[in-house]
Amino acid sequence: MAEAEEDRRLEYCSAPPRTMPNLPPDMPLARQRAIIVNRSKWANGTQLHYTFLHGAPAQADVVREAFQEWKEIGIGLSFVEVDSPAEAEVRIGFVQGDGSWSYLGRDVLLQGQNERTMNFGWNLRSDHGRSTAFHEIGHTIGLPHEHQNPNAGIVWNEEAVYQYLGGPPNNWPRETVYHNVLRKLSPAEVEGSDWDPDSIMEYEFPSGLVRSPEAYRKGIFPPGTISKIDKEQVLMWYPALEAQVPRLKAFQSAALNLASGQQFNAEIVPDASRPYQIGTFGATDVVLVLFEDIGDGELRYLAGDDDSGEERNALIRIKLFAGRRYVARVRMQYAKDSGASALMYW
Structure with a gap:
């Protein structure tokens, strides 16, 4: 001292x-x-x-x-x-x-x-x-x-x-x-x-x-x-983010094989303005978060769901607008067995 x-x-x-x-x-x-x-x-x-x-x-x-x-x-x-x-x-x-x-x-x-x-x-x-x-x-x-x-x-x-x-x-x-x-x-x-x-x-x-x-x-x-x-x-x-993320298409699931603490990111650009559901599938505990790209790289938080400890999957119900860009992020908390799961919006 x-x-x-x-x-x-x-x-x-x-x-x-x-x-x-x-x-x-x-x-x-x-x-x-x-x-x-x-x-x-x-x-x-x-x-x-x-x-x-x-x-x-x-x-x-x-x-x-x-x-x-x-x-x-x-x-x-x-x-x-x-x-x-x-x-x-x-x-x-x-x-x-x-x-x-x-x-x-x-x-x-x-x-x-x-x-x-x-x-x-x-x-x-x-x-x-x-x-x-x-x-x-x-x-x-x-x-x-x-x-x-x-x-x-x-x-x-x-x-x-x-x-x-x-x-x-x-x-x-x-x-x-x-x-x-x-x-x-x-x-x-x-x-x-x-x-x-x-x-x-x-x-x-x-x-x-x-x-x-x-x-x-x-x-x-x-x-x-x-x-x-x-x-x-x-x-x-919180590793540095990848420059580009895959685009998620409606009604087509993206396979997730994540260990605890890992994350999957995907962009969503809907063809139609209407209510949507965005959800995960599999025996996992995850945090699912949705952001809207409001320009100049700024992502505004829209909604999120944490299914950790519950016998269900994460699900967001929200209206999305045609042509706008959204980013969904899935952070794995715990994955049973293989950790295989999926993300889809419909």
Whole structure:
């Protein structure tokens, strides 16, 4: 640390509890894990629209730059700033005293249209503030807290953690400390086997809070930037999109042979304006999303369906218009046996 630890008490992200699916207890564990670990992920190619509520203070530029840096990794997601909360999936506030936080991944879609999905409760125009912007956007694209990774093997001095975070400037109640620090994620909530102490999703902790591993008893000090492993992880979830996608013809199915986490993309250009159905077939759990191409490469979200954990297939019913271009995306959550399935519109 550059300053004496007793003089430097950081403010920490207080992420809201994650929404978990209500899965039957007798569901095979492999299927449960696939559904849970993929639940927070967006369909690759999604354009996430963000807006600043109640105006954008000068420090909003830090958030804009952080979105751009995530995009420049080469991921398939993109981020577009809009003026209206009604057009935004991501709604950003700067409510001081309410901490900094973001809902995890697609949980942002469960929040009311005028409610914040992300907040910054302190000045972002500092090294710590810039790291906070990267961190909260990491939550929005689906990354949980890294120090809660069950593979980290961290043994905490729990009462010291409660005391440290229960005091200023965080003043957290014990349940917030437990949820954001001490609670280990279920193995079903994480991918990979390694802990990344350099992750942007890792908190900085001073000496005296970690009992083991021995190397971190004097503290955990991530650099506050997007790490190499962070980049590898998000590129695995959201690889660069192919330049062209196949065109789906009405009443002709496209065969899908996808592993968990993989995705199929197809364009739809209807010959007639009328109500259509777009659906998947097969013993799978998928997220099906439909976008409309509104020009200049911008895809506007129209509808989606997630059949994960249910004994049915994803289905969208919607009116499409002749000559317009639409893009359907199918993200595989879990595939039974071979993973063979199909996508069709009719």
